[in-house]
Amino acid sequence: MSLKGKRIGFGLTGSHCTYDAVFPEIERLVLAGAEVLPVVTFTVKSTETRFGKGEDWVQRIEDLTGHKVIDSIVKAEPLGPKIPLDCMVIAPLTGNSMSKFANAMTDSPVLMAAKATLRNGKPVVLGISTNDALGLNGVNLMRLMATKNIYFIPYGQDDPVKKPNSMVARMTALSDTVLHAIEGKQIQPVLVERYKDDI
Numbered sequence: 001m002s003l004k005g006k007r008i009g010f011g012l013t014g015s016h017c018t019y020d021a022v023f024p025e026i027e028r029l030v031l032a033g034a035e036v037l038p039v040v041t042f043t044v045k046s047t048e049t050r051f052g053k054g055e056d057w058v059q060r061i062e063d064l065t066g067h068k069v070i071d072s073i074v075k076a077e078p079l080g081p082k083i084p085l086d087c088m089v090i091a092p093l094t095g096n097s098m099s100k101f102a103n104a105m106t107d108s109p110v111l112m113a114a115k116a117t118l119r120n121g122k123p124v125v126l127g128i129s130t131n132d133a134l135g136l137n138g139v140n141l142m143r144l145m146a147t148k149n150i151y152f153i154p155y156g157q158d159d160p161v162k163k164p165n166s167m168v169a170r171m172t173a174l175s176d177t178v179l180h181a182i183e184g185k186q187i188q189p190v191l192v193e194r195y196k197d198d199i
Contacts, residue, residue: 006035010038040109125177
């Protein structure tokens with residue numbers, strides 16, 4: 001299967017430290033021929049951190065995809081009935097957004113886009129980046145893993161010594177995960193030794 005001609009929603013949430021790993025994967029989707037529609041949370045758009053300004057990240061993803069960001073719940077809702085997606089990706093997915101998604105709290109454009117995609121029976125691919133995956137958020141992670149049409153980019157502990165509850169997706173597996181998800185399959189293995197990726 002090819003991604004050529006596929007319409008992929010791409011949601012960014014507020015794990016700013018992960019953007020540098022995510023943007024090459026967005027470019028990979030575009031180069032594979034997918035139409036990528038960017039969706040951002042309010043935090044992404046308005047927050048300035050040591051990793052950059054929100055407005056600069058928004059400009060970058062717009063330049064990369066050729067589409068204006070979807071930055072409101074109202075703009076995201078049509079991704080269900082009027083502009084159906086072949087797949088919705090959320091990467092990075094923060095622990096905060098993960099807990100809301102797992103408990104049906106649709107309070108951001110990204111979560112609305114995911115909800116709209118699930119409503120159409122299409123896959124949602126999640127690339128987690130959270131310091132709390134093996135803490136209180138663990139129950140939400142497992143709830144999402146057991147939910148129909150939700151798939152995960154392989155993930156693992158990024159720093160098991162200093163941050164033992166933290167888990168981050170291996171973003172380089174994003175495109176392959178999307179291809180599998182469109183076919184209704186979870187790429188395996190889903191649990192990887194993420195902390196060794198940079199060694």
